[in-house]
Amino acid sequence: MTALLYVLGVVVFVAAILVSIGLHELGHMIPAKAFGGKVTQYFIGFGPTVWSRQVGETEYGVKAIPLGGYVKIVGMLPPGADDLGEVEHDENGERVLRVRKSNTGMFTQLISDARAAEWEHVKPGDEGRLFYRMAWWKKVVVMAGGPTVNILIAFFLFWGVYATYGNPVEPNVEPVVEEVLDCVVPYSEDGRTCEPTDEVTPAKLAGLQPGDEFVAVNGRPVTSWEELQDQIRSNSDGEVTLLIDRGGEQLEVTTNTIVTARPISEDPTDETLTQVGFLGVQPTVDGLVHGGPLYTVRDMGDKTVHSLQALAQLPVKVWGVAKAIVGVEERAADSPVSIVGGGRIAGETASTDLIPNDSKIAFLALIVGGFNLFIGLFNFVPLLPLDGGHIAGALYEALRRGLARLRRRPDPGYVDVARLLPVAYVVASALLVMGVVLIVGDLVAPVDTGF
Structure with missing residues (x-):
């Protein structure tokens, strides 16, 4: 059953990511078509075609x-002035721009080949539908549409969980x-049931009840569990007066704390015991915060x-993963993960017995939401070939043309x-x-999820 749940968690995660990818690409395609652009392909995945x-x-x-x-999207790259050939006519008499290749210099050749490959998709009559000829704001909308969809997916997933x-x-x-x-149990025996010889806790003797809220200790107001804990511990075995709120009514209770050995270090791994005052209550721990869209x-x-x-x-984090692969250091808990690592985390979340089923569903949704938020933000980085690189180019175009108009210079x-x-x-290679x-790294030195 555990193996089945693990596989189910991986499948759900991968399916959710594929749906997110599909929606991301729709975020590009829909506005591109709405603005009259020509979209010849819409694919999920890379490599050999499975179905089309x-x-x-x-x-x-x-x-x-x-x-x-x-x-x-046809026409992402404009023809360079040096690459344009003569205007020719096809067999139907239509005017056609031919892009010829240049052979001077490695980078010049690379750019020229890319332009030529791009313009092989341009057919007669496509001149007005080319991406590079769109208004700058349309380019921004088209290229920002994909990552914006990822951020919206993250928003709705987070909102639904919260x-x-x-x-x-x-x-x-x-x-x-x-x-x-009910009783005072030595720290070394914490968790066992009470025995007749165990001392009754001061809280039990004082008649404290679940739901009582501490307002003051010995006349000193308390607003947090840490303040209450500090005052009880420092009280040793003396008398203590507690002001509590019970159902809207304030009551004053007097009792005597006792001294017992407990760890007091903020470091959870430090179990050095210290003799401190002891009352005998467990606090209310609220680990979940509910909220709506604004939250x-x-x-x-x-x-x-x-x-x-x-x-x-x-880059530094990825270098740390590389060192973990060869065994130089342990994989950091906050290191980045790939879709393989995300699938593994989803599988372990789905198959663990440490959390209830409703928590599993919520955590899986948060994992998918986190991936979408990161993917969306990452794609806004203003470097080609990321979407942000094209957005930066469109904004620069708008700025350059705007300044030219202000200075009354040619477009x-x-x-x-x-x-x-x-x-x-270079960016793509990196x-x-x-x-x-x-x-x-996710295969040979995975992040420890604790499950």
Whole structure:
């Protein structure tokens, strides 16, 4: 049964990521078509084609490697002035622009070949539908549509979990009685049942009840469990006067604390025992925070800050994973993971007996939401071949044309993103290397989930 649940968790995670990829690409394709652009392909995955179907001018399909997706929008790269050939006519007499290849210099050749490959998809009559000829704001909408969809997916997943199950944030320990202990059990025997020879706790003798909220200790107000704990521990075996709130009514209770050995270090691994005052109550721990859309937006704002910090440290973190692969150091708990690592975490979450089923569903949704938020933010990085690189190019085009109008100068024309292709290939190569390192790391040195 455990193995079946593990497989189910992996399948659910992978399916959710594939759906997210598909929706991401729809975020590009739908506005591109709405603005009159020509989209010839819509694929989920890379590599060999598993299935495809032609619908109108667009081929829809699935490829063998489910590590991404793409839509082919015709005319992403403009023809360079040096690459344009003569205007020719086809057999039907239509005017056709021919793009010829240049052979001077490695980078020049690379750019020229890319332009030529791009313009092989341009057919007679497509001139007004090319992406590079769209208004700058349309380019921004088209390229921002994909990552924006990922962020919206994350928002709705987070909102759904926070509104129903709750947000499992850092536990909030309140100065409210959850349980009154019947007897004093030595720390070394913690967890056993009471025996006739065990001493009754001061809280039991004082008549404290679950739900009682501590207001003051010996006349000193308390607003947190830590303040209450400090005052009880420092009280030793003296008399203590407790002001409590019980159902809206304030009551004053007097008792004597006793001295017992307990660990008091904030380090959970330090179990050094110290003789301190003891009352005998367990606090109320609220580990779930419920909230609506505004709470979700604020929470996603915090997650965005953390994600951007993680993006800035990504190369260093990936280097740490590489060292974990060869056994130089342990895999850090906060290291990035690939889709393979995400699937493993989802499988372990689904198959563990340590958390109830409703928690499993919530955690799986949060994992998928976290992946979508990171993917969305990552794609906004202003570097080609990421969506943010095209957005940056469109914004630069708008700025350049706007300044030209203000200065009453000629229109400088479209921004030639093809000139940045060498940078795009370097970035793509770096992303490929990091992806391979993370996948290998998730296989041979996975993150310890604690399940």
